Amino acid sequence: xxxxxxxxxxxxxxxxDNVYEMFSMAGYRCPELENPGRKxxxxxxxxxIRYFWVKPSDVAIYVEKGAADIGVAGKDILLEYRxxxxxxxxxxxxKCRMAxxxxxxxxDDPRKTLRVATKFPNVAKxxxxxxxxxxxxxxxxxxxxxxxxxxxxxxxxxxxETGATLRQNNLxxxxxxxxxxARLIANKSSYRFKGEKIKQIQDGLAAVxxxxxx
Ligand code: PRP
Numbered sequence: 001x002x003x004x005x006x007x008x009x010x011x012x013x014x015x016x017d018n019v020y021e022m023f024s025m026a027g028y029r030c031p032e033l034e035n036p037g038r039k040x041x042x043x044x045x046x047x048x049i050r051y052f053w054v055k056p057s058d059v060a061i062y063v064e065k066g067a068a069d070i071g072v073a074g075k076d077i078l079l080e081y082r083x084x085x086x087x088x089x090x091x092x093x094x095k096c097r098m099a100x101x102x103x104x105x106x107x108d109d110p111r112k113t114l115r116v117a118t119k120f121p122n123v124a125k126x127x128x129x130x131x132x133x134x135x136x137x138x139x140x141x142x143x144x145x146x147x148x149x150x151x152x153x154x155x156x157x158x159x160x161e162t163g164a165t166l167r168q169n170n171l172x173x174x175x176x177x178x179x180x181x182a183r184l185i186a187n188k189s190s191y192r193f194k195g196e197k198i199k200q201i202q203d204g205l206a207a208v209x210x211x212x213x214x
Contacts, residue, residue, distance in 0.1 A: 006049045006190075006197055009063060009071030011056035015094045015182060019072045020051070022091060026204030048197070060085065060185065069190035070198055075180045076159060080120045086186045088202045092209050094182040096161040098123060100174045103148050106155065117147030118157040127157065127177055145169045 008023070010016040020033065028049055033042035042051045054062055059073040064083040074094055078087065098120070108114065110133070117138040118124045128135045138153050145165055147153040155174060166172060184205060186198055 004048060004194075005043070006070065006194060006201065007068045008049060008051045009054050009059045009068035010051055011059050011072055011074075011182075012053040013056060015056065015074075016053060016072075018093050019091065019182065022093070022205055022208050023051075023201075025208045026201065028201065028204070063185050063187050066187045066189060068187065069194055070184060070186045070201065072182050073185055074182055075178070076120065076123070078183060078185070079126075079178070080122050082122070083185075084188065086188060086191050087183050088186055088198075089184040089206055089209075091182050091184055091205055092213070094180070096159050096180050098157065098177040098180060099160045100127070100155050100157055100177065101145075101148075101160065101166050101171045102155040102174045104170060104172055106148075106174065108154075114155065115153040116155055116157055117144055117153035119144060120157055123177065124157040145171060 010019055028044070028047055030042045030044040030049065030051055032044070033051055040052055043049070052068070056074065057077055059068070059071040060077050060081050060083040062068040063071045063085050072091060076098055114128070114133060114135045115138060116124050116128070116135050117140050119140060119142070121137045121139050124135070124137060138147060140147060144156045144158045147156055148171065149169060157177070159180065160166060160173060163173070184202060191198055
């Protein structure tokens with residue numbers, strides 16, 4: 001692939017659609033991407049950019065390894081995988097929070113190992129290690145809310161956006177760990193060698209974000 005292009009990893013799904021809209025408002029439209037079919041890579045030769053859709057949780061690895069120069073990833077993913085990248089901008093999309101949630105009558109019994117179901121084992125371990133709390137991680141890949149309902153875990157560590165999933169399953173937030181939003185990230189060596197163009201994109205996105213907040 002041609003080297004002077006800026007390769008951009010977009011998170012597939014609703015967040016990615018909104019992220020692409022910000023890029024296009026910043027002047028980086030890619031008409032090819034708007035009628036994708038089964039294609040995965042989209043180029044705009046005039047502006048020298050190349051987009052590709054990846055699983056949201058894979059954006060950070062594409063950027064860390066340099067397969068993408070920049071990308072947009074959730075703060076949850078960055079805190080879970082701790083990739084060696086630069087975080088350039090909070091794009092202000094994908095806002096939600098990481099929380100411990102539990103059945104409504106849950107009381108933590110410190111004498112027992114706490115069973116924690118989660119897609120984010122490192123985030124969960126980091127949180128409980130602050131208190132020296134003895135936990136057992138149950139790593140799941142989705143539908144985390146099922147675990148306490150079926151007695152597989154005592155609590156979950158998961159993303160809460162509207163809170164509807166918790167409410168409809170008789171669970172509630174026990175404690176909030178941190179706020180989440182999507183971040184523009186860059187590969188460290190790309191930032192050195194293609195810094196000027198990356199900075200232009202960063203400034204363009206910051207201006208679109210500013211205009212949206214006005
Ligand atoms: C996420 C998260 C919660 C839900 C929270 O799941 O894991 O289940 O969204 O959103 P809410 O607070 O608006 O209800 P996702 O939809 O990504 O699917 P998953 O269960 O497969 O992880």
